[in-house]
Amino acid sequence: MHEISVKITINQKDYERNIQPNTLLVDFLREELGLTGTHVGCDTSQCGACMVLHNKSAIKSCSILVAQLNKQEITTIENLQKDNELHxxxxxxxxxxxxxxxxxxxxxxxxxxxxxxxxxxxxxxxxxxxxxxxxxxxxxxxxxxxxxxxxxxxxxxxxxxxx
Ligand code: FES
Ligand code: FES
CATH class of the missing domain: 1.10.150.120 ([2Fe-2S]-binding domain)
Incomplete structure (x- = not known):
């Protein structure tokens, strides 16, 4: 499969990467960026352990491709703490x-x-x-x-x- 180029903002940081078009967001977060706070608890899109925020709404990162989020913004659990204070x-x-x-x-x-x-x-x-x-x-x-x-x-x- 040919790689595609995507730009995506994760936790207020911009990334530009060449990826396989079928790369799931959860795999990109965990394996490419090392953001392992987003968990994988099932392979049937049922458990919600993989939730992240897209704009201000929760989405299941196991059910969306990075390619669908080109030029968009995602927040993970790692970005909730501010100035050493928990959210x-x-x-x-x-x-x-x-x-x-x-x-x-x-x-x-x-x-x-x-x-x-x-x-x-x-x-x-x-x-x-x-x-x-x-x-x-x-x-x-x-x-x-x-x-x-x-x-x-x-x-x-x-x-x-x-x-
Ligand atoms: S890993 Fe279970 S819903 Fe996403
Ligand atoms: S699955 Fe153990 S605290 Fe929810």
């Missing part, structure tokens, strides 16, 4: 024990931020519905829901959570 949604997961093994967590957090970008005051029902594309094998979801409720509040009014 409010990351803090909320930590405060509320919203994870056990942590495998699903990057995808959960990217979906949660995407939800709050669309709806700054989500109800429990809104959160459960939005998480239909994210699977967790460990937690039973209750603490994930609590985390997202707190994270949504803190995204509006970030507070110091140095505990």
């Amino acid at each position: 409010p949604m990351q803090n909320a997961f930590r405060n509320n024990h919203g994870l056990q093994c942590g495998f699903c967590t990057p995808g959960m957090i990217m979906s949660a931020i995407s939800l709050v970008n669309e709806n700054s005051n989500p109800s429990e029902k809104d959160i459960r519905k939005y998480l239909e594309g994210n699977l967790c094998r460990c937690t039973g979801y209750q603490n994930i829901i609590k985390s997202i409720e707190e994270g949504a509040k803190d995204m509006k009014e970030p507070r110091i959570t140095n505990v």
